[in-house]
Amino acid sequence: MRAEPLRVVCYVNQFFGQLGGEERAGAGPEVRPGAVGSARAVQQALSEHGTVVATVICGDNYVAEQLDRAVGEIAALVAAERPDLVVAGPAFLAGRYGVACGALCAAVEAGLGVPAVTGMAAENPGVDLYRRRVHIARTGTEASRMLDEARRLVALGLALARREPLGSPAEAGYFARGLTANAVVERSAAERAVDMLLDKLAGRPVTSEVPLPAFKKVAPPPALGGVRRAKIALVTDGGIVPLGNPDGIEPLAATRFGAYPIAGRDALDPALFDNVHRGYDTTYVKQDPHRLVPLDVVRELEQRGDIGEVHHTVYSTVGVATTLANSERMGREIAEQLRAAGVDAVILTST
Amino acid sequence: MTPVAVMVGANRIVPAAGIIHPLGGADLSPDEERALRRRIVERALQALQTEVVGPTVFTGESPAAPPGGAPAS
Numbered sequence: 001m002r003a004e005p006l007r008v009v010c011y012v013n014q015f016f017g018q019l020g021g022e023e024r025a026g027a028g029p030e031v032r033p034g035a036v037g038s039a040r041a042v043q044q045a046l047s048e049h050g051t052v053v054a055t056v057i058c059g060d061n062y063v064a065e066q067l068d069r070a071v072g073e074i075a076a077l078v079a080a081e082r083p084d085l086v087v088a089g090p091a092f093l094a095g096r097y098g099v100a101c102g103a104l105c106a107a108v109e110a111g112l113g114v115p116a117v118t119g120m121a122a123e124n125p126g127v128d129l130y131r132r133r134v135h136i137a138r139t140g141t142e143a144s145r146m147l148d149e150a151r152r153l154v155a156l157g158l159a160l161a162r163r164e165p166l167g168s169p170a171e172a173g174y175f176a177r178g179l180t181a182n183a184v185v186e187r188s189a190a191e192r193a194v195d196m197l198l199d200k201l202a203g204r205p206v207t208s209e210v211p212l213p214a215f216k217k218v219a220p221p222p223a224l225g226g227v228r229r230a231k232i233a234l235v236t237d238g239g240i241v242p243l244g245n246p247d248g249i250e251p252l253a254a255t256r257f258g259a260y261p262i263a264g265r266d267a268l269d270p271a272l273f274d275n276v277h278r279g280y281d282t283t284y285v286k287q288d289p290h291r292l293v294p295l296d297v298v299r300e301l302e303q304r305g306d307i308g309e310v311h312h313t314v315y316s317t318v319g320v321a322t323t324l325a326n327s328e329r330m331g332r333e334i335a336e337q338l339r340a341a342g343v344d345a346v347i348l349t350s351t
Numbered sequence: 352m353t354p355v356a357v358m359v360g361a362n363r364i365v366p367a368a369g370i371i372h373p374l375g376g377a378d379l380s381p382d383e384e385r386a387l388r389r390r391i392v393e394r395a396l397q398a399l400q401t402e403v404v405g406p407t408v409f410t411g412e413s414p415a416a417p418p419g420g421a422p423a424s
């Protein structure tokens with residue numbers, strides 16, 4: 001542990017830096033000596049363990065509208081102060097501010113090799129964007145509890161700066177970074193599983209070691225009045241892509257989807273398509289893509305008048321080890337495009 | 352994979368021909384394969400025209416299985 005206090009640089013937005021409200025959100029970055037605005041709570045939480053040598057202030061819109069450039073400028077100002085630790089925020093529920101804090105912490109740690117910490121509420125979009133790269137303290141939503149929340153950031157920041165072991169995200173109060181840590185436990189998995197079962201049978205509370213994602217209930221859309229006048233779209237999570245995979249859809253844990261035109265085509269030529277899915281043997285669907293995307297049959301039904309219209313675009317992604325969050329986002333984005341195009345219903349083929 | 356589809360809450364589910372070729376069959380003749388594909392698509396169109404109250408598996412036997420109904424494969 002260091003004997004001398006740490007040099008700490010704080011980052012705050014125009015509001016918490018007391019420049020002003022939305023009317024100053026376009027303000028570029030500036031440095032003030034010492035602790036300014038909410039950084040004073042950080043100084044109070046640090047007590048004798050550290051000194052806030054400077055506060056960097058920047059407007060939310062200035063950062064949000066040119067993230068890479070603005071973060072570069074802010075990081076340069078931070079670097080000039082030679083910090084041992086950077087504390088950004090807390091940002092509570094403020095989205096632009098949270099994204100700025102996450103991006104700055106990531107840039108400071110990667111570019112300067114200086115530990116950085118921020119804090120925000122679980123619903124802040126900065127959490128999902130940056131929790132894997134930086135330590136984000138879990139805060140509430142109320143800025144009126146600034147000193148309490150600043151203490152969380154500082155406790156986490158001091159541990160990072162001193163290279164102390166942090167403990168699990170739940171213990172140390174930060175958002176899980178998606179890392180797996182090995183731990184030695186007293187009882188084997190079989191014993192723990194039997195204990196859990198006995199607890200369950202006895203009606204005692206049971207806590208799973210593997211938290212399962214919660215699937216939201218989606219109310220079923222009403223039935224189509226008739227498909228003869230409906231516009232039907234084909235969507236798949238089976239990994240079909242045009243040769244060369246122009247959208248760079250990942251072979252597993254996809255974050256992207258592709259939209260591929262089929263207007264005027266009666267069939268999918270196997271010579272023009274590939275399949276990047278790494279979760280099943282794609283030999284057969286590469287031989288004949290209709291085994292995954294039934295364009296031949298829906299065209300036939302369209303020509304016979306059994307379907308009103310086949311939508312001119314097929315959407316495709318890879319559904320293997322794909323996170324629930326990315327699946328939901330991609331589904332929402334695809335649905336928005338389909339809705340804007342007047343599509344009535346979707347046949348989604350899955351492997 | 353229909354149990355998974357039920358678990359995650361897909362509302363209209365049609366069992367298909369298998370993971371490696373959901374709408375085909377490598378052992379079938381081209382005509383048989385296309386007929387199979389057509390049956391599955393037609394069942395999907397039927398499902399789209401059927402009211403459901405929750406995840407429903409459309410097996411061949413009945414137009415609408417009860418919510419959370421048994422998978423066919």
